[in-house]
Amino acid sequence: MAEKHEKHSKYNSTRDSRNKGRKRSRDDSKYNLSESKTPPLPIRHGHSIEELMKRRESIKEELKDIAKNGSKHNENSKKCKIEAKSSGQSKHERFTDIFQNTKSIKQMSFKDSSPDNVQDYSQLDSEDEESIIEQRRQQRKQLLEQLNATETKTELSVKHSDDSGQVNKEEEKINSPVELKSSKNITDMFSEEDFAPKKDSDIVTQDNSEVSLQLNDNWDDSEGYYNIKVGDIVDNNRYTIKSLLGQGVYANVVKAQDNSRGNSEIAIKIIRNNDLMYKTGLKEIKFLKEVNDADSENKYHCVRLLTHFMHKGHLCLVFEAMHMDLRCVLKKYGKNHGLNAKALTNYSRQLLLALRLLKKIGIIHADIKPDNILVNENKNILKLCDFGSAMKINDNEPTPYLVSRFYRAPEIILGIPYKHSVDVWSTACTIYEMATGRILFTGSSNNRMLKCFMDLKGRIPSRIIRKGKFKDQHFNYNNNFLMHKTDEFTGREKVVEVTNITVCRDLGKELKKSYKNATMCDEKRITQLKDLLDKMLALDENQRLSATDCLKHPFIQESIQK
Incomplete structure (x- = not known):
């Protein structure tokens, strides 16, 4: 019995020791799992835990x-x-x-x-x-x-x-060449930008004459236009800039006063600082001198060139002062209804006189539109300006983008050799705009412009189409019109052959809309104007009226007699 009890106690002690070992191993595994989430403290040769803790405290300090x-x-x-x-x-x-x-x-x-x-x-x-x-x-x-x-x-x-x-x-320390106006000009000298100015003592203030010698590039913007500053004095203190009048493809135009002539007003056209624009400016000076020499008495309504000079790399043309362009006149006095009958006939006659002078000396203006026609302060004198696109009659060659699109003649779009008749077409579009306050042809492309022509004048004759250098872009082998359209579903451009052309516009009705409660006299004037425009807008340039013939038309002659 005692032996059994002794064996049983040994078995219990052995089992307890095993259970303790298992528990201790489980505890150790739990400890190891929790500790594995962070990297173990590195064991260094010759360093104890206390030394590492002291070193950690020293690093914190x-x-x-x-x-x-x-x-x-x-x-x-x-x-x-x-x-x-x-x-x-x-x-x-x-x-x-x-x-x-x-x-x-x-x-x-x-x-x-x-x-x-x-x-x-x-x-x-x-x-x-x-x-x-x-x-x-x-x-x-x-x-x-x-x-x-x-x-x-x-x-x-x-x-x-x-x-x-x-x-x-x-x-x-970097010395700034001019005094800074605000802190927005500060940049980081070690970043991708150029440099940063330093203390106020390093900033040097200079007058305009010194700055202009060092910072010529700052006179131009990114596109080569001259940065207009009111009060600037140009051409050896002769002209003082007063205001900006407008900006075109070739130049800025400013109003200035002539200090040498009793502060009289003049206009300065400042050509862009560009080789192509410079050459265009020189060509314009050549044509203007020729036009002014042919019109020494200033009777034929072309703008007068007074002189020219160079300023900061820009070619500058000095013109007589005019009040505003015809586009502004139409917006102010004739929007959606046109100008009154007296102004319409007076302006039309003066514009045709300018065309007759140009034909006499063999010059094609090639950009007649309301923007390039100036009016004086009394609104009774009109003058043709901007000869930057002008050319001699023998120097022209087919190009589909000559003349502003809304005033572009069909022979230009088709690539047919052109003459003075392209100016007659543009003048007809301008006269219609003066009469109604609306643009005659508003095509979004050359192809759409041809469709606008045919909507008013009917099908373009095959004999004209065959002469065109660019006819294949707009007509097929049967001389049927190929209209470029945008597909409603895909948004892609597609070409549609148009076999039947129908006239859907009436020029007479459109002119009558500008005359409310028209009298018998007005009806007659409208009929005369319609006849004049029809003949000026002939699709065949050889059948189009010349400027001299237009001046003999009853619409012009009867107004002169009155």
């Missing part, structure tokens, strides 16, 4: 010193790395230290991240050069944002670290 005085940081980081190398640290151990130090730096940067408290928190590892550069760039960006917000000019200091770990502070 160093980082606090860095926050107070960033200039000591690089020197301390060098010392840390030298100690690590002397103690036989592995690369993995140094990485662990840097990870812990970087984590503490981030915590500090969150607490003190305002631009006012920007410090030089460089990485401790010198191998991570890219992160150091990016961090310093962000610091400079914050400083610049602070400068822009307060609109003050401050001094920027840059810290450079040499190979020995010492920090050199150098002040980069």
